[in-house]
Amino acid sequence: MDNNLLDRLSLGDNTALEEIYRKYRAPFIQFALKYHTDKNQICDIYQDVIIALYEKSMKQKLQLSSGSLKTYLFSMGKFMLFTRLKKNSNTDFIDIENDQDLFEGLVESFEFIDEKDPQVILLENALESLGKKCQELLRLFYYEEKKIAEIQVLLAYNHTDVVKSQKSRCLKSLRESIELKLKNR
Amino acid sequence: MSIHEELIIKYFEGNLSDSEREVFEDLLESDPLFKEEVVFQQKTKLAFQNNQRKVLKGFLNKIENDIQESEKSTAKPKSRRLWSIMAVAAALISILAVTYFVKTSTSQSDDEISQNFYAFYEPYPNVVKPITRGEIVNPEELEIAAFIAYESSDFKQADSLFAELKNQQKEYILFYRGITKIELEQYDSANMLFESYLYSEGMQFRDQAKWYMALSYLVKGDSIKGKEELVKLRKSSGYKMEEVERLLLKLD
Incomplete structure (x- = not known):
């Protein structure tokens, strides 16, 4: 049954996300209360765990060979809980990507970027004002980590080269839009 | 499409070969311009991630609110003081979590009685050493470290840190170490620590120490001693009066 849920999740089905959230919420809280007493914070972490699950499944990086979904959620939750307690940060997302066991390859790419980087904040806003086509293409590439060839199929482009040049056009207009914002300050 | 752009695409796809990776790193x-481009795209990636997470978080928050609303409407709590509601909630959670706390190796019927007592138990909150969140643990400050471990339910760590503070002349450490020992299921040590506390000059937790000592005896299975402590507690104060009565009724 969980397999079916996970299949739907990997296709970006939000109702599957909700089902999973409801299904494991109570057991998760019960489990986490062994380590920490603040229920609000536990709920917060549970949400981050579910989001991490969603992202991994979307990126087709979810391999549950070693255990069930529940085990997976619990161990990730435990990890996040301890990281968060260590960091004492209440509101920010902890860096999910630090989880070496669950995420390899792209870890180093985040090392030299400060999350509070002003350019990132500018980009967050600029992305919203980008054309729909560009948003979709870039989201698939950077967020869902789809390969250019996959994007070609998904968005029905004639050739991967078209995807690539479209992508660099989108990046260019993104750049221009934040440079404009910087100038107008 | 320049070779640089191809490299960057492959990098984000996770498709760099060993030799390409070498070129990429060189x-x-x-090449500062190359680096700037890579960093820009990484930031774009991060920005997407942040935006998407914000959306997802909002979505999950809505579900969470729904759940909490429906929980509220099914179980209308009486208006009590906040902490006592929390205590009741904690007790309920303990009941639910009993299977976690009590070692699963023993058969259920044997443990049924002590499980019942565990329902009354929750670790005593740290009221002596307020921990300012945001301060990173300073290892020099053993006592703070001990209470951080205690508050984070890392009782093994708390136990060894409390042990190092033995000569500090602070009675309350005996009390908190007693709680820690209960968590570690070392009930005899727990009781010895509560006894020492009661023999010491500590005033702050006398009733609490008696209460936890009683629970510790009961969970251990020594209902005679447990009952004795409860009776003493009833005589000396009104601490946990309701619970004490309920427990005594159960024991009769």
């Missing part, structure tokens, strides 16, 4: 070092 370029990062030697």
